Amino acid sequence: MASLADVYKDKERTNWLKAWLAIDIAKSGLEHLADNEAQNFHRLIYSHVGSSCTSCTTANVQHKKPCPRKICDQVYQKIINEHRYNSLSWKNTSAQLWQTNYWEIAKCYFPPDGYAATSSIRDTDFNGVISFMLNCKRFDSSMSFPITTGKPTTRTSACLLYKAREIGKAVRHSSVMKVTDVELLDYFTTLSNLLNDSCYLIGDSDAQKAVKELEELKKDTLLLTTAEMICLLEAVDATLKKRLKDVVDTSLNELRDNTALCIDEIKDYIDTWNQSTETSYKKSCEDKLPKDVQQLDEKATTLFYKALKHGKEQVNNIRLMVVGMFGVGKTSLVNNLIWEFRNKTHTKQPLSTEGIDIHRCKLMTDGDWCLDTELIRVKFGDRIEKVVSKNTVTATEDHETFKERIALHKGDEILQHGIKVAKRKLETTSLDESTNEITTSLDESTNEITVSVWDFAGQTLYYSTHQFFLNERSIYVVVMDMTRSLKDIVSKSDGIGIWCGLVDSCTYLDIFKFWLNAIHMNSDYQSGERTIKPNVILVGTRKDKMKGSAEEKEENMNLYFDNALCSFDKHSPIFNHIYKNRFLVNNLCPEDSAFAELRKEIISLATKQDYWDEEYPVRWIHMEQTLDKMRDKKRQIVKMKDVEKEDLENLHPLGIEELTLFLELQHKQGNIIFFNSGALKDFVVLAPQWIIEAFKCFIPHNQKIEATVLKDWEEYKQYAILKPNVLDEVMKNSPPYIHEYRSAVINYMEYLNVIAKPLTSEEGITGIPLDFHIVPCLLSRAPPPLHIFTSPPDKPQTPVLAFVFCGKFLPPSFFHRLVAVCIRAWPICQERGQYCLFNGLAIFTLNDTYTLRIWYMDYIIYARIVCCSENEQLDNFIWLFQEVRRKLKKSLKDFFYQSSSVFEECIQCPDMKVSLHNEGLFIVKKFKYTNAIACRVCNPHAVTRSNAMKHWFKEKLDRIETDDD
Numbered sequence: 026m027a028s029l030a031d032v033y034k035d036k037e038r039t040n041w042l043k044a045w046l047a048i049d050i051a052k053s054g055l056e057h058l059a060d061n062e063a064q065n066f067h068r069l070i071y072s073h074v075g076s077s078c079t080s081c082t083t084a085n086v087q088h089k090k091p092c093p094r095k096i097c098d099q100v101y102q103k104i105i106n107e108h109r110y111n112s113l114s115w116k117n118t119s120a121q122l123w124q125t126n127y128w129e130i131a132k133c134y135f136p137p138d139g140y141a142a143t144s145s146i147r148d149t150d151f152n153g154v155i156s157f158m159l160n161c162k163r164f165d166s167s168m169s170f171p172i173t174t175g176k177p178t179t180r181t182s183a184c185l186l187y188k189a190r191e192i193g194k195a196v197r198h199s200s201v202m203k204v205t206d207v208e209l210l211d212y213f214t215t216l217s218n219l220l221n222d223s224c225y226l227i228g229d230s231d232a233q234k235a236v237k238e239l240e241e242l243k244k245d246t247l248l249l250t251t252a253e254m255i256c257l258l259e260a261v262d263a264t265l266k267k268r269l270k271d272v273v274d275t276s277l278n279e280l281r282d283n284t285a286l287c288i289d290e291i292k293d294y295i296d297t298w299n300q301s302t303e304t305s306y307k308k309s310c311e312d313k314l315p316k317d318v319q320q321l322d323e324k325a326t327t328l329f330y331k332a333l334k335h336g337k338e339q340v341n342n343i344r345l346m347v348v349g350m351f352g353v354g355k356t357s358l359v360n361n362l363i364w365e366f367r368n369k370t371h372t373k374q375p376l377s378t379e380g381i382d383i384h385r386c387k388l389m390t391d392g393d394w395c396l397d398t399e400l401i402r403v404k405f406g407d408r409i410e411k412v413v414s415k416n417t418v419t420a421t422e423d424h425e426t427f428k429e430r431i432a433l434h435k436g437d438e439i440l441q442h443g444i445k446v447a448k449r450k451l452e453t454t455s456l457d458e459s460t461n462e463i464t465t466s467l468d469e470s471t472n473e474i475t476v477s478v479w480d481f482a483g484q485t486l487y488y489s490t491h492q493f494f495l496n497e498r499s500i501y502v503v504v505m506d507m508t509r510s511l512k513d514i515v516s517k518s519d520g521i522g523i524w525c526g527l528v529d530s531c532t533y534l535d536i537f538k539f540w541l542n543a544i545h546m547n548s549d550y551q552s553g554e555r556t557i558k559p560n561v562i563l564v565g566t567r568k569d570k571m572k573g574s575a576e577e578k579e580e581n582m583n584l585y586f587d588n589a590l591c592s593f594d595k596h597s598p599i600f601n602h603i604y605k606n607r608f609l610v611n612n613l614c615p616e617d618s619a620f621a622e623l624r625k626e627i628i629s630l631a632t633k634q635d636y637w638d639e640e641y642p643v644r645w646i647h648m649e650q651t652l653d654k655m656r657d658k659k660r661q662i663v664k665m666k667d668v669e670k671e672d673l674e675n676l677h678p679l680g681i682e683e684l685t686l687f688l689e690l691q692h693k694q695g696n697i698i699f700f701n702s703g704a705l706k707d708f709v710v711l712a713p714q715w716i717i718e719a720f721k722c723f724i725p726h727n728q729k730i731e732a733t734v735l736k737d738w739e740e741y742k743q744y745a746i747l748k749p750n751v752l753d754e755v756m757k758n759s760p761p762y763i764h765e766y767r768s769a770v771i772n773y774m775e776y777l778n779v780i781a782k783p784l785t786s787e788e789g790i791t792g793i794p795l796d797f798h799i800v801p802c803l804l805s806r807a808p809p810p811l812h813i814f815t816s817p818p819d820k821p822q823t824p825v826l827a828f829v830f831c832g833k834f835l836p837p838s839f840f841h842r843l844v845a846v847c848i849r850a851w852p853i854c855q856e857r858g859q860y861c862l863f864n865g866l867a868i869f870t871l872n873d874t875y876t877l878r879i880w881y882m883d884y885i886i887y888a889r890i891v892c893c894s895e896n897e898q899l900d901n902f903i904w905l906f907q908e909v910r911r912k913l914k915k916s917l918k919d920f921f922y923q924s925s926s927v928f929e930e931c932i933q934c935p936d937m938k939v940s941l942h943n944e945g946l947f948i949v950k951k952f953k954y955t956n957a958i959a960c961r962v963c964n965p966h967a968v969t970r971s972n973a974m975k976h977w978f979k980e981k982l983d984r985i986e987t988d989d990d
């Protein structure tokens with residue numbers, strides 16, 4: 026709210042501003058009467074002339090050109106008949122609009138010109154309105170005094186309408202822009218008297234509201250909203266601008282500057298106010314602002330806050346990830362946790378899990394979990410009911426519109442249920458007998474906690490896709506079979522080669538470490554900014570097969586896990602993830618109390634996580650429900666267009682921007698897969714299994730292959746070359762929900778770097794994508810003696826660049842994905858007509874003489890650039906080395922959804938003749954503080970900063986040396 030007194034310092038100027046406002050107020054008081062009369066007059070005219078004509082122009086009518094339908098001349102005559110002085114304002118009106126807009130007829134009574142563009146009373150100024158009333162005789166019966174524009178004489182006083190028009194003129198055309206106190210008082214009196222006229226206006230609510238406002242303005246108690254103030258000042262400013270065009274007047278100039286300044290100040294004030302309320306609102310939400318949202322850009326967070334303002338709610342969904350080796354008993358454990366599966370009221374596939382099975386569960390009051398599908402009605406009904414009861418939905422809407430929109434959703438059972446419950450609650454203070462049924466069902470789910478149980482397939486074949494779904498918003502149950510020794514080798518039949526890369530034997534301990542490392546790596550705790558809260562529960566199965574008493578079994582289970590954990594480094598951050606309580610179960614005994622205890626611990630652990638109680642916009646409930654409904658119809662992937670259509674069906678559509686944000690957050694939280702880029706933004710993957718299914722199609726198993734394709738199929742199995750006819754075969758053998766989305770499948774696989782099209786390398790056409798793909802995770806050919814590739818003798822070559830992964834953990838899929846990135850970036854090197862792509866090593870052609878070699882072992886990815894021409898000077902291509910390094914580093918970073926780095930960049934001793942795995946590696950960062958570091962592997966010598974960095978890190982080296990100077 027703002028006061029007029031704040032605008033100008035000069036009292037008479039303030040009076041002038043007040044007079045200006047008084048005129049506006051008076052106009053608003055006359056609007057109802059004038060507008061009504063204009064409508065009545067129009068109706069009357071057309072009730073006499075009958076039909077209509079929109080073809081005659083004002084000029085035609087004015088020059089008495091006969092109307093072809095004999096309409097307009099009659100209307101014209103009627104207008105003239107009602108004019109007090111017969112001097113109509115033809116310039117302002119358009120005869121063609123007379124029939125459709127009554128205000129066009131009213132405009133005939135306005136001043137001679139200046140009103141052609143106005144089309145209603147709202148955009149007509151005081152002078153226009155008052156002239157209409159003065160000139161049109163139809164107002165005679167609305168006023169208690171004779172209407173005359175005559176000046177007052179000794180015998181007659183001036184008519185109030187005339188006096189009011191004179192005030193308007195005096196104020197708007199004042200050359201000094203000042204009004205004395207006496208004049209102002211007189212203005213108030215005249216305008217109030219007019220608005221209080223006993224004939225009609227005294228009983229008109231608009232007129233009386235204006236009288237009240239004039240009184241407040243007079244007493245200086247009228248407060249304007251900032252919007253009103255701006256409106257007033259802008260009108261003043263526009264008038265001043267117009268006036269300044271005609272006369273150069275310094276005092277006017279000054280006044281205009283002052284007005285403009287004042288407008289700016291008010292706008293600034295509004296901005297600051299808005300910002301401060303926004304900031305304080307943001308502050309009030311910040312505590313509960315989901316971390317995923319905090320990481321978004323300014324625009325997205327603002328959108329999120331806006332959505333929150335329409336109502337928010339705490340979302341407490343536990344993602345429970347059950348992981349472990351094939352056949353350890355994960356599915357059996359999940360079955361024992363969920364009521365329906367335990368009690369066999371729901372058929373569950375007894376087969377080995379393929380990909381991931383996800384079960385959405387609801388927490389019952391007794392602590393048990395039951396499938397959410399049966400309670401979905403209650404779940405959403407309850408949540409919407411809460412919102413409707415709190416009135417947050419209706420707050421921003423007019424009640425009638427809200428009702429209409431609800432009616433549109435008659436078929437929405439869940440919404441109608443929620444509204445019905447809400448209505449009853451609103452209508453009755455205490456719930457009577459008839460609501461028992463509802464309250465009972467609501468009671469069952471009073472707790473808002475939901476659990477999504479993810480049962481991961483244990484077969485290593487799937488491991489390279491599982492990583493997409495691991496995130497820190499999960500509680501993990503890592504399951505180990507207590508009858509298998511940690512040292513036992515995992516059987517090859519599990520497709521172990523695919524994940525092991527260069528490692529040819531894999532133990533149960535390796536699998537255990539793989540999962541814990543993967544959990545840690547995908548938890549964004551690497552940067553060490555936040556403390557890790559335990560989120561992993563260790564569970565041992567086959568208790569019944571263990572020897573000894575119950576205590577001994579328990580003791581052995583603890584020993585087993587202690588041994589497994591001891592294989593990590595002493596200071597490994599992995600330990601912080603592990604929950605102190607472990608569980609030993611016999612899955613064949615569903616009534617074992619261990620399952621209830623495990624459920625309890627899972628909930629308790631989840632409630633301690635940072636993401637617990639985070640708040641989300643309530644209007645996202647419906648969208649969440651929409652996705653669930655689509656899932657329930659067994660739809661695994663949907664077109665974005667369909668999601669948008671469904672959104673529009675919702676009571677509170679999110680709109681495309683908010684919908685995209687909603688989907689991006691759902692993706693971050695692992696509930697769906699949605700990439701807001703390229704062709705992929707046209708799809709939403711509702712069931713993560715779909716991606717795994719799509720991936721699985723590319724893994725050769727016992728498919729039946731057409732004889733015509735057999736040769737290429739063999740080439741695919743041996744060299745991972747996926748020709749179009751093999752791709753057709755892969756698609757043909759896939760289920761309908763995969764091959765019907767063929768192009769989406771290919772797009773996703775390319776985006777996730779599972780497949781990549783190689784580039785041409787022939788002279789003149791280098792760098793054009795070929796028409797087939799390579800599937801790096803299928804590369805099984807062992808490289809011939811590794812050192813020949815990594816350290817070719819007598820060739821100019823860069824030192825070896827190494828990306829050493831933290832926690833000594835690198836899933837092989839990372840290397841495969843990096844190979845895919847390189848395949849897209851540079852042509853693959855060929856030797857005797859064969860691609861130089863092996864299991865764990867790949868060579869690319871950078872230009873005529875340089876090749877890039879990348880390979881990996883354990884947790885280190887290596888890269889080296891080699892020149893085939895012996896006399897070449899490496900120095901000429903330093904820029905190329907920088908470019909390659911940046912590309913490799915960026916790609917590896919992009920494989921994680923987290924901000925912090927999970928690897929360290931190192932340089933291997935440049936003097937090392939043959940590159941040795943994990944030997945002579947120097948962390949590049951260390952050269953920032955020292956000029957040389959001793960190499961303890963080669964003959965004792967020092968590796969200088971310059972030698973270590975001049976190839977791969979030239980830019981960094983230059984910066985450090987400049988700083989040193």
Ligand SMILES: Nc1nc2c(ncn2[C@@H]2O[C@H](COP(=O)(O)OP(=O)(O)OP(=O)(O)O)[C@@H](O)[C@H]2O)c(=O)[nH]1
Pocket residue numbers: 350351352353354355356357358376377378379481482483484566567568569570610611612613
């Ligand atoms: N004796 C005994 N058998 C068990 C136990 N847990 C699981 N099994 C059996 O082990 C076999 C495999 O169990 P699943 O639950 O399918 O194993 P999984 O880990 O889900 O297997 P994948 O889904 O293929 O990774 C089944 O025949 C189970 O009955 C247990 O605690 N004791």
